[in-house]
Amino acid sequence: METNRRDFLKKTGLGLLASTPLSVYAQTPDELQAIAEQAQRTSPQVFNMSGYAAPKLDIVRVGIIGIGNRGIGAVERLNKLEGVSIKALCDLRRERVNLAKSKIDPNGHKPELYSGSTDVWKKLAERTDLDLVYILTPWAYHTPMAVFAMNHGKHVCVEVPAAKTLDECWQLVETSERTKKHCMMVENCCYDFTELLNLNLARHGFFGEIAHCEAAYIHNLQELVFSKNHFYQMWELNEMSQRKGNLYPTHGLGPVCQVLNINRGDQMDYLTSMSSNDFVLGKMAKELAANDDFYKPYANKSFNGNMNTSTIRTKKGKTIMVQYDVSSPRPYSRIQLISGTKAVALKYPEPARYSTGHEWMNEKEVKELETKYMPPIVKKMGEIAKNVGGHGGMDFLMDWRTIDCLRNGLPLDQDVYDAALWSSVGPLSAWSVAHRSSSIDVPDFTGGSWQTNKPVDISMTKGGTTQAKV
Template identity: 40%
Template sequence: MKNHRNHYRIMPSAQLLACQPIPVVRIALIGLGNRGMKTLERYQYIKNAEICCLVDIDKQRLDAANAKLTATGRPLARAMQGAEAWKEACQLADIDLVYICTEWRWHTVIAVEAMNCGKHVAVEVPAATSVAECWQLVETAERTRRHLFMTENCCYDLFALETLEMARQGHFGHITHCEGAYIHHIKSPQPTGCYHSDTQRNWMVHSCAAHGGNPYPTHAIGPIAQLLDFHHADRMVSLVSVTAKGAFEGDETDVMGRINTALIQTRNGVSIMLQLDVTTPRPYNRLQTVCGTKAFVQKYPLPTLQRAEGEPLTGAEALDAMQHYATQPAALLWQEGHALGVPNEMNYAMDARLIYCLNNGLPLDMDVYDAAEWSCLAELTQKSAIQGGMPVEIPDFRNHK
């Protein structure tokens, strides 16, 4: 294959890809750790979708997952155990969607196999861990004409959806700067809805500390990318990244306080600041900051809405004012999930919207290009940080050049 810097698209674009409607989406769920089990539980509320196949290396997890299905009145799923069972699941004729909830290193390899087997894919974040893997996802989705949906739930945060609608109505004027973050002290007791098992805490903390960049950028960049309309109006072109040295606690593998900060420039001149910190005792924070010429909003640490004229609104007042913009389908699904008592409304809105689009043969809210653009920041922030904060170019995955 030619170098991506100097070759052009061969396959048609997968942007706005629409496939045949699937009246009932049959799902193979691969990986039954914390995220996989939460997904299985959530799908008891989602119509026109069935979990038909479960895959894991641990028989106890498979048994526990099937017990949850039957406890909620759903039929037993086919249980497939073993390190290679995911390959067999991808080949099943009675599966429409492969839903991947494994560790990061398996995301791309399973997603590529599933698309090659004619299956649509939903994959946990990040969808890929390197630029090369991002290109694999793009080229496979274009060739197979299958959907690749990265399950970035922060795009379905109600405040983010309201901010998006506010922007679409022009209330920000010209947006000049945005900020996003994943600041989450994983080793501490978790806030409601943010629980991590001991296993996940260990591998995620160690992965982030050893990486040296931001291996988990999609929570921060996803809502910003949608706000700035990277599909049509703008795109990221370059970044610089620096990482704190950190400090050792215990043995030499336990690096704490290693924080990455990245600054991104877009084609239209918007600046973006992203930050990752999972090892210091800072309160949970995703920033969700938007600066425009006519208005400013920020969700964390205190919800704030400030217009060019008038007093700032904070806390409950800001949230009440933002409710006027909860009008898009995904925001209505968030409210539906809240009314149903679903534990995490933004996860519910994400999956309910995904299934609705598949049921009706519609383009998805997020596509393979989003997955590639957001996930590639993992390698690129690392590359810049290693080079002392030198600028790094961000590929244009839609143009193959």
């Protein structure tokens, strides 16, 4: 049976590539074959991490790996939280760990510093005086570091996406279940105030039965991806020349998955995906290379298309559209459309709009809705989070909530199944794009427990005791 299935995949899947240059798809035949096989993989659940509450920690001892664009912000945010001890900082560049240390010295943190080699982070993860390892590195390091840290007894917070391949997604799930250590992908957009309001509205039945959601990451990064200084060693531009599809699905996808109770009452069933050609990045690379030898290695590369659109159908017949475009001159948008049988919400373009009929609510009606349904976490910490900053406060709200859950022995809002599933859209979309938008099954990383797992609760009925030092 297994041999026949593999032969079938080779004949029906890879056969579609026979007349098409592989540069169009970036992934090799072997990589595409691996995606197809991993999409059919099942794994019995060793321990259900959904709703799992680890023993509470009075003080959360943290080690941080990666002090780049996101890392320095995480250091500053954690520095403002009660019950956090920053014990270790790590980056390849010594000047970055020195900078991070200078920002937390006034609060009494005395971290050990690690830098200078590509595997020095292992020494940090091996320490016996850490509870949490926070990973903010380029994407390729996320899963190896997270798995290593969990295997050495640490909870993990890892930047998005948590994994690049389906095999890495399974590694995260199996390691978290075996070690009973949290693996939370720090999807900050789940803590945007509008997204939290919409989640609370869904919980109170405002939308009725939700039938369809739309999500996106549309963000013009043309200048940043070609900057010599922004992404260290041009790592994001390299990603965009090596892979195709939706490389960064989780910002828009995460919040709508929570609204739809994905992994907790419903599950993704299958996905289809389509990408445009690249009409921007390749041209920019050639123009820059003509005047600067630094860019010559990129002049003849094939880049990911401008727009990727993926559609997902769930086991209960709901649909999700998720888009990815970081190279078109468009205004920023995550769309955040929630469409139900009683009402609809649309966040972008801001301000968010709501409707229960043919017209959008007026400003007064929206304000009344916000007053009635804004969740307690925003009412308690919203103004503090805004003052600290970080994407309007959602970054700080996310870190505050995570630390508070760890200190009070509460389940985290995002578990390893969310990290794996939301990240899996990347490789699944690549396979579908390479196969003329054929559908591909979405793996069930929960081992079937999605049917009984309880919906995520960010209502803060428990916890909320951690103070902010601002």
